[in-house]
Amino acid sequence: MSTGDDHATAAPDEAATLRALRVHRPDLTDAYTAALPAARAAILDRLHGALWRENLVDRRRLGGPEPALFQHHGTAVLDGVPHHHPARLAAAALNSPNTARLVRELDNSVANLALALADPHPDRHPATLVDAEQAIADGHPLHPCCRTRIGMDTLDVLRYAPEHRPVVQLAVVDVDPARWRTGGTPRPPRLPVHPWQLPRAVATGLVTDTGRRVPAHPLMSLRTLAFADDPAVHLKTAVEVQMTSAVRTLSPAAVHNGPLASALVARLAQRTDGLNLLRETTAATVVDDHGDPQRTLGAVWREAPPPHATVLPLAALPGRPDLLTPDFFTRLVDLLLPPLLTLLDAGVALEAHGQNTLVQVDNGRPVRIHYRDLGGLHVHAGRLAAAGLQMPPLIGALPTGDEDALRTKLLAAAFSTVLAHLVAALGGDQRLWDHVAATVRAAANRHDAHVILRRDWPLKATTAMRLADDPLEDRWCTIPNPLA
Known part of the structure; x- marks a missing residue:
């Protein structure tokens, strides 16, 4: 196990992870080596998209069209030179005092993602919530640091990370x-x-x-x-x-x-x-x-959700083609958006991303939404009062008087990330977005509906945050609104 001060330093890259596996888990070394190209490509796609969206590099240096969200390319061009490794792309593209920190995190993210891919879940259709969550190998679908575990060595990751089922x-x-x-x-x-x-x-x-x-x-x-x-x-x-x-x-x-x-x-x-x-x-x-x-x-x-129900996080759905069909999506939208928009109207914006939001499924149909983890929500006192409720004595970042900040919390998670990921997994059919738009018109108040339907959508600028002197300060970019 890591020592007490390792949390500031432990960040095994590909080579360090391979050395640890050769000593402690030789049964995984071949699979790990074979998984490295896919892991590099997956993290590279996330980084390449972030460089475009977050305006971190002059786009003329990147060439070609802007990469679409959630599409897989596995290569990126900078100044006419193809790159196949995200950490090397970051080192070449970015001139920031904190570039070295990001490069280290990307190296760690690649290594841990390859380790996850080398140790696959035995059940492709897990029945329990624990199994469903542990079957998700690749973490956040847009964050290049989706698999960083800075502070843990390779044995720690195998002992404690969910994708290794300990x-x-x-x-x-x-x-x-x-x-x-x-x-x-x-x-x-x-x-x-x-x-x-x-x-x-x-x-x-x-x-x-x-x-x-x-x-x-x-x-x-x-x-x-x-x-x-x-x-x-x-x-x-x-x-x-x-x-x-x-x-x-x-x-x-x-x-x-x-x-x-x-x-x-x-x-x-x-x-x-x-x-x-x-x-x-x-x-x-x-x-x-x-x-x-x-x-x-x-x-x-x-x-916890009901123990005998079939419940899984929304983040699991893109990897479940047995469940995720256009009909499932439209039923999920009907179940998910009206409550979220009702709460938004009353002054509470849930950070409904794929990890916090779960769907209960019965006979292949979504029947209930479960929401967990309230650390990221926003609450608007004025809207609460109009809904006949009083603001509890919350502290920190949860209370806000800014209606745009309130909407941003919901839009960036539920719309820009979750729904966009699900539509992409279903091939990008515009009819799916048409159903989302109709649901918003029916369920949102007039002003919220106008913003959701007409303005570009916010998305957290996670790579810009990692390059900032204060990496915990929220930064935002926008993506084109598919409903506009």
């Missing part, structure tokens, strides 16, 4: 009751800690390892797990590992807001047909001698 032994630590802070349903001062985080947690001197271990299965997010012995509960943990754009600790705002936002969104969801919120029932953290919550010592307990 059983993770959560460690239970004792907390001094005077240091224990919770929201929502009270819990005793015992904190489940991810095993990668355990030595770092104990080193703070604020918690004590009880020696008790609880088996759990990592979900898409790696740091969020399903308890093996309690299928009704999922747990989000704090892990000092950078995955895609952020180190996945738990901010004081996330701990404070989760149960409060859950109560608000659950109440609004009752006004809709087909949306079920997976509430964050308890959030907990540990405070230091100054009373400051520790981002690295926290957890959020969340409701």
